Amino acid sequence: MSGCDSDARDLIRLTFDKLSTDTVSESVVCPSCGAVSMFIGTTRNSFEGKKVVQLEYEAYIPMAEAQLKTIFREIRKRWPSVKHICVHHRLGIVPVTEASVIIGISSTHRSESLEAVRYCIDTLKATVPIWKKEVYETEGSSWKENKECLWAGN
Template identity: 70%
Template sequence: MDEQSGEPQDFIRICPEKLSTEEVSELVVSPSCGAVSIFVGTTRNNFDGKKVVHLEYEAYVPMAEAEIKKILTDIRQKWPSVQHMAVYHRLGLVPITEASVIIAISSPHRDDSLEAVKFCINTLKTTVPIWKKEVYEKEDASWKENKECFWRKQEDK
C-alpha cells in the first residue's frame, strides 16, 4: 500500500492458498481511518443435518475478478469515505473452520465500513461466478447455489 499518497486502494485475490485474516486486514489499515471492518466466511461442519467434511470452490477467475471490481466500484459510490478494500476468496478444497472468503474495508468511522462489508459479501454471493460443492461424510457431494444467486432469480422470472 502506498502510505505516502493516501490514495484508496483495492486488493482482489482469488487463489487456492489458505487465507490469512491478519494479512488481509493489514492491507486496508490506514492512518486516516479509525475503522477496519472484516467479514470472514468459514467452512462449517454441517448443513441441513448432514455432516460436512469440506467445501470445494471453483471459479472463472477473470470474470469473478471483474465482478468483484464492479462491487468495489459500487461501494465507493455508496460510501465515499471508504479508504481501502480487500476481497480474498479461496478456491479448491477448504477444510472445516478455514476461511473461504475474507473481506476487509477501512473507513474513518465504523458505520461506513460495516455497511460496506455487508453489502460486499451479499452482492458477491449474488453476482460473482464462484461455485461451491459441499462434500458430506455419508452422502453424495452437492454443488450449492446461493439462495441469493443472480442466475437463479433470472430463471424464476
C-alpha cells in the same frame, strides 16, 4: 504491507492457498481511517442434517475479478469515506473451520465500513461466478447455489 494515506487500494486475491486475516487486515489499515471492518466466511461442519467434511470452490477467475471490481466501484459510490477494499477468496478444497472468503474494508467511521462489508459479501454471493460444492461424510456431495444468487432458479 503497511497502511498509508495514499490513493485508495482495491485488492483482489483468488487463491488455492490458505487465507490470512492478518494479511487482509494489514492491507486495508490506514492512518486516516478509524475503522477496519472484516467478514470471514468459514466452512461449517453441517448443512440440513448432513455432516460436511469440506467445501470445494471453483471460479471463472477473469469474470470473478471483473465483477468484484464492479462491486468495489459501487461501494465507493455508496460510501465515499471508504478508503481500502480487500477481498481474498479461496479456491479448491476448504476444510471445516477454515476461511473461504475474507473481506476487509477501511473507512473514516465504523458505520460506513460495516455497511460496505455487508453489501460486499451479499453482492459477491449474488453476482460473482464462484461455485461451491459441499462434500458430505456419507451422502456424497452437492453443488450449492447461494440463496442470493441472481441467476438461481427462483
